[in-house]
Amino acid sequence: MFSYKNHLRRDKPREHCAVFGVTCDDESYSISKLLYLGLISQQHRGQESTGISILKTGGNIVTYKKKGLVSEVLNQKVLSKFWGNIGIGHNRYATTGAQEFESPDYMQPFHFKNNEIEFSLAFNGTIPNYAEIKQSLEDMGRVFVTNTDTEVVAQLIASISLGTKGWPEILKTASKSLDGSYSLLLLTTEGDIYAIRDPLGFKPLCIGELRSETRNHYIVSSESCGIDVVGGRLIRDVEPGEIVHLSHRKEMHSEMVVKSDRTALCQFEFVYFARPDSIIDGVSIAQTRLQLGINLARNDPLLKDPKFKENAIVVPVPDSGRSVAVGYAQEAKLPYVEGLMKNRYVWRTFIMPGQKNREAAVKEKLNPIKIFVKGKNVILLDDSIVRGTTTEKIINLIREAGAISVNVRISCPPVIRPCYMGIDFPTTSELIAGRFKNLYGEENYIEEIRKKIGADSLRYQTIDDLVSAIGKNKNQLCMACLTGEYPLKSVNKIVEMEKSISSDRY
Ligand code: SF4
Incomplete structure (x- = not known):
C-alpha cells in the first residue's frame, strides 16, 4: 500500500x-x-x-x-x-x-x-x-x-x-x-x-x-x-x-x-534557470533580469552615501548575475566591472549534486581580478542564496583580493522552503534563509544571514518587486519556495505529512 x-x-x-x-x-x-x-x-x-x-x-x-x-x-x-x-x-x-x-x-x-x-x-x-x-x-x-x-x-x-x-x-x-x-x-x-x-x-x-x-x-x-x-x-x-x-x-x-483559474510558472526560470536569450510565456528572461537589477538599485540606502559611491563598482557573480548587475549599474550610475573570473570548464555549483562537490567547485570556478576589486566598495550581484556557503566563499575571495567592502545584492527573495515540484532544493534546515527565519524571526533573520556570510551589507529583492519585474500576477507564478504556499494538492498532503513526522524540513 x-x-x-x-x-x-x-x-x-x-x-x-x-x-x-x-x-x-x-x-x-x-x-x-x-x-x-x-x-x-x-x-x-x-x-x-x-x-x-x-x-x-x-x-x-x-x-x-x-x-x-x-x-x-x-x-x-x-x-x-x-x-x-x-x-x-x-x-x-x-x-x-x-x-x-x-x-x-x-x-x-x-x-x-x-x-x-x-x-x-x-x-x-x-x-x-x-x-x-x-x-x-x-x-x-x-x-x-x-x-x-x-x-x-x-x-x-x-x-x-x-x-x-x-x-x-x-x-x-x-x-x-x-x-x-x-x-x-x-x-x-x-x-x-x-x-x-x-x-x-x-x-x-x-x-x-x-x-x-x-x-x-x-x-x-x-x-x-x-x-x-x-x-x-x-x-x-x-x-x-x-x-x-x-x-x-x-x-x-x-x-x-x-x-x-491560476497558473504556477516557476519564478526561478526567470531568476536563474533559463537562458537569458529565451522568452517564456511571452516574457524575456534578459529583460526581467535587467529589471530585477534596476529594482535592487532603486531605494538602495548605500547609494545615498557619496563617499561610498566614489569607490564603488558593481560586480556580477558570473553568469546568471550579469544581466542583474547591468541593470543595477545602469540605475545606480556606477561602473559595471567583471571582477570575478569564471573557469568555464567547471559546472555551476547549484546543480552539482553533493555539498562537498559544491564547496570544492567554488574555488575551482571563480577567481577575483585583484586589479579591479582592490581598494573598491564592491556591490556583488547574485541570483540567489541557497545554503549560503558559496556566497560566503565568494565574499572571502573578494575581501582577500583587497576590496574595502563587499555588499551583496540578491535578485531573488529569500528562499525559505524546499521545492517539491522537481527542483533540487535542500530541506528548510539546510536553506540558510529557512533556517535563520525559524531561528531569529522575520525581523532579524536577514541581518543574521549577513553576519554569517560575512557581507558588509545584504539586501534581497522583495516578492512584489520580483513579480513586477516578471510582469505577471502573483497567481500566475509559483513562488512556493519563497512563501511556503504550495500550489499542488499532492504536495500539500506531503508537506502536512512531513510536518507530522519530522521537524527537519520545518
Ligand atoms: S517551489 Fe520554487 S523552485 Fe520549485 S517550482 Fe516553485 S518557484 Fe520553482
Whole structure:
C-alpha cells in the first residue's frame, strides 16, 4: 500500500531537464542534426545524460542515450546512424549520484515497448503523487524497471491505452491523473509528437516552426533558445493544461485538457534557470533580469552615501548575475566591472549534486581580478542564496583580493522552503534563509544571514518587486519556495505529512 512515509524516504532523481522535438514533412530528410542543436542550446538545463528517439522510415522508433554532454553523446557517427524525419530528445539533470541512476534505464527519452503499445517519452518534471499511481499500477500487475516519475507516466499511458482509442483520448485521460509539474513530449510510431504541459504550467514549453521552400518543420522546445538556434520562429507557448499535436502530415492541432483559474510558472526560470536569450510565456528572461537589477538599485540606502559611491563598482557573480548587475549599474550610475573570473570548464555549483562537490567547485570556478576589486566598495550581484556557503566563499575571495567592502545584492527573495515540484532544493534546515527565519524571526533573520556570510551589507529583492519585474500576477507564478504556499494538492498532503513526522524540513 502507498505510504507517505516511504515516499519521503525515496531516493530518486529529481529532474530539471530539457526536452526538444522536431517533425519534418520531407521524409527523405533527417532531423538528427536539429535535435543535436536544440539539445546543445539547452545544455544548461541538464548535463548528466542526453538522448534522442527518432522514428525510422517504416515506423520503428530507435533510441540512443548515454551519460555525458550533448557534444560527447551525439557525435557525428551517432547523428548519421540515427536517421529519420521526426524525433524527440532530452537532456537530463538528476540530483543524486546513486549507482542505479547511472543505468540507461534512468536516462531519457524513455522508450516504452510491449505487446500493447510503443512510444517514446521525454519528460521534464516531477509527479509528487507518483508513488500512489505506481502502487495502483503495480496492483494491476504492471512491473516497473526504474523508480522514476517518467516510467510511472509511461506505464500509466500504456495502461490507459488498453481501454481507450486514439492518442488524444489516451493522453487526456493520463493528464487528468497526474497532479504534478511537468512538460513532456511523446513520440508515436505513427509519426506524431504530442507536447503536453501540466495544468499549472510550472515548466516552460514552446512551439516553433522552420519553413523553407523545400521543407517545413515543427519544433517543440523547453526554451525558445532551442527554436532560435535551429533558425526557427517561435510561434507560441504550449498553454498550461494543453496538449498540442504536431505532425508532419497535418497542421498543428491542440486541445485544452484542464483549464485552471491560476497558473504556477516557476519564478526561478526567470531568476536563474533559463537562458537569458529565451522568452517564456511571452516574457524575456534578459529583460526581467535587467529589471530585477534596476529594482535592487532603486531605494538602495548605500547609494545615498557619496563617499561610498566614489569607490564603488558593481560586480556580477558570473553568469546568471550579469544581466542583474547591468541593470543595477545602469540605475545606480556606477561602473559595471567583471571582477570575478569564471573557469568555464567547471559546472555551476547549484546543480552539482553533493555539498562537498559544491564547496570544492567554488574555488575551482571563480577567481577575483585583484586589479579591479582592490581598494573598491564592491556591490556583488547574485541570483540567489541557497545554503549560503558559496556566497560566503565568494565574499572571502573578494575581501582577500583587497576590496574595502563587499555588499551583496540578491535578485531573488529569500528562499525559505524546499521545492517539491522537481527542483533540487535542500530541506528548510539546510536553506540558510529557512533556517535563520525559524531561528531569529522575520525581523532579524536577514541581518543574521549577513553576519554569517560575512557581507558588509545584504539586501534581497522583495516578492512584489520580483513579480513586477516578471510582469505577471502573483497567481500566475509559483513562488512556493519563497512563501511556503504550495500550489499542488499532492504536495500539500506531503508537506502536512512531513510536518507530522519530522521537524527537519520545518
Ligand atoms: S517551489 Fe520554487 S523552485 Fe520549485 S517550482 Fe516553485 S518557484 Fe520553482
